[in-house]
Amino acid sequence: MFTMRPATEADTPGVASMITARCDWMEQRGLESWRENVDDLAGQAGSGFMWVLEAEGRIVGCTTVMTQAPPKDWTSEEAAEESLYLFTTVTDPGYREHKPGTLIALWAVDQAARQGRQWVRRGCFFPELVKYYETQGFALVKEMDRRAGHLYLLARRAERLDLDELGLTAVVTI
Numbered sequence: 001m002f003t004m005r006p007a008t009e010a011d012t013p014g015v016a017s018m019i020t021a022r023c024d025w026m027e028q029r030g031l032e033s034w035r036e037n038v039d040d041l042a043g044q045a046g047s048g049f050m051w052v053l054e055a056e057g058r059i060v061g062c063t064t065v066m067t068q069a070p071p072k073d074w075t076s077e078e079a080a081e082e083s084l085y086l087f088t089t090v091t092d093p094g095y096r097e098h099k100p101g102t103l104i105a106l107w108a109v110d111q112a113a114r115q116g117r118q119w120v121r122r123g124c125f126f127p128e129l130v131k132y133y134e135t136q137g138f139a140l141v142k143e144m145d146r147r148a149g150h151l152y153l154l155a156r157r158a159e160r161l162d163l164d165e166l167g168l169t170a171v172v173t174i
Helices: 009-028 035-046 076-080 093-098 100-114 127-135
Strands: 002-006 050-055 058-066 083-091 119-124 139-146 149-157 168-170
Touching: 002 100, 009 035, 009 050, 009 058, 009 083, 009 093, 035 050, 035 083, 050 100, 058 093, 058 100, 083 093, 083 100, 093 100, 100 119, 100 127, 100 149, 100 168, 119 127, 127 139, 127 149
Parallel strands: 002 168, 083 119
Antiparallel strands: 002 050, 050 058, 058 083, 119 149, 139 149
C-alpha cells in the first residue's frame, strides 16, 4: 500500500536519499541527473507545496504541486482554467515495478477532480519523458524553447479515480 501525503521539513533527509538513488540510477545509464541540485530539491520538502509518496514508511517518490500556472508557459486563457501543476516529480528506481510516478500522476488527476479543477498539467525537457507521461494519459499540448532547453507542456483532464484500487491512499487532500 502506498500513501500520498504533504511533505514536511522532517522529510528532507528521506527525500534527499531518494533523489540521490535516482541520480545514481540515471548516471549509471549515461543520463543527465540533478546531483548538484539534490539539497535544493530536497529542501523543498518544507515548502508546503511538496507531496511525498510512501511505501512501508519509506519515501519512494515526491512531486511539487502548484495551483498557479507558470506565467511564461501557459496562455492567460489556459491559466484561467482551474488546474493543478506538477513539477519536479522524482521516484525511487528501486520501486520501478510499482510505477510510483504513475501513482503520483493518477493521485493528482483524482485530486484535481475532487477540487473541481479541469486539468493536471506538467512540463519537461526530455522527449523520453513526454513518451512516459503519455502512457499516464497526458497529451502533449505544445512545445517552446526556453533558456534551460526545449520545453514540452502536457495536460490531462481531471477525473475521479478509485485510488484504493490502485493501492494508494491520500492522507490529506490539497
